[in-house]
Amino acid sequence: MISINEVRETIQMISEANLDVRTITMGISLLDCADSNYEAFCGKVYDKIVRKAERLARVGDDISKEYGVPVVNKRVSVTPIAIAAAGCKCDDYIEVARTLDRAAGEIGVNFVGGFSALVQKGITPEDRKLMDSIPPALAETERVCSSVNVASTRSGINVDAVNSVARIIKDLSALTRARDSIGCTKFVVFCNAVADNPFMAGAFHGTEEGDAAINVGVSGPGVVKRALESVRGADFETVCETVKRTAFKITRVGQLVAQEAARRLRVPFGVIDLSLAPTPTVGDSVAEILREMGLEHAGAPGTTAAIAILNDSVKKGGVMASSYVGGLSGAFIPVSEDNGMIEAIRAGALSIEKLEAMTCVCSVGLDMVAIPGLTPLETLSGIILDEMAIGMINNKTTAVRIIPVAGKDVGDRAEFGGLMGAAPIIAANGFKCADFVRRGGRIPAPIHSFRN
């Protein structure tokens, strides 16, 4: 029998330390919607999403009420549109984005991911069409998220694609200038993108997946911080053990919710994504965990070690709590969505270079980083290339979601609102890399990709 103290601990985790299930994401395959008639394709896409996920939001809310744990987001991811829509006779894919946006609105989910292309090795005409459609599509729609995978450990880095996505980011920035370039917050560049990631903006439903799957992203930086408060000054063994135990408990909640959602929606359970995902709410911050570990701010010497042990301990605790672990699984460090990160930048403790170092040891990459709008195109390419190289060589997922905020400069602040938060604008290194990135072509796969 559960004791009164255990009950009290659970309730405190939820009400005081912001324990929640960050997202229930239903992955939906659109491969069976293929049609050379563009209008017919869009019609099938709309019908399939609405048919599969019409109860998703309600089931999420019901589970939330019955178990007393918030289920913050309900979302949908779909087959990369560059693949799903490849058979359509059309000039661009903007109408598909409009369709996804309408379907998401109809079923009451806040984001739909998968306006995506996988071009790590080569770019098909359809991939190109999709990439050209990204700026106008994301500028026009509210709920559509997009990603492009430009590198992998198996294939190397497609530098031509890196240069193309840098241009996409610039165009998105200009098109959504009136809202602090918010379009860029819905677009991610990946190395080693995963097919079952439930988190936005990078979620898509990979072609190796079934017809539909329920993937759940757990969270709980606040709970980890609270647990570490009780072991102040203790050695690293104790710190790691405490994080592991806490991650286990957090993940068990995710597993319970995922299984229940899968059962009620009659869709197979896919994976739990073991990620510590912060929100702009005070007390729901990864940077605050680093401070609790003993750093003055995120970015101080020791930060990379701290995030490494945090990330590793979360995984060690989480894997035992779930039958299937996947997605990105690691600590997120999105700057604008994490109060502690914002404070670190204001204090001058955190730079792009330190963030980059942190991404070597945790998921996922340079995330929600606001830089000056006038940052040159080639500098963007260079920043992306560095991050892709980290992912390729270390056999891990890395990503770049960077926002050159049009009309703003270092010291200004970009306001995105809601879950996206706000970010102080930080400087990008001003030294030139144009002659390097303009070489173009492909960077070959690293030696350790040859494992056969």
Place this chain on the structure above:
Amino acid sequence: MKGIITVLGKDSVGIIAKICTYMSDRNVNVLDIAQTIVEGYFNMMMVVDLSESSEPLASMASALETLGRDIGVVVKLQHEDIFNAIHRI
């Protein structure tokens, strides 16, 4: 199916009575009660059997929350699995 009701707040007359009346009106059997009072704060846990209840869990949880607010305490009803998931392997 079992549920766990928790009550947290300033102690006053009739808290348990009001909750038990609400539960019995909906054919919910109380299986166990544990309570502590720390510095005047009332902390109670009640294990209830929901298998014969006349109302769905979610709507009872909302109603109990409102009932608690009226008498100045925080009342929650949750499916017991959330506690089992966290505290039992």
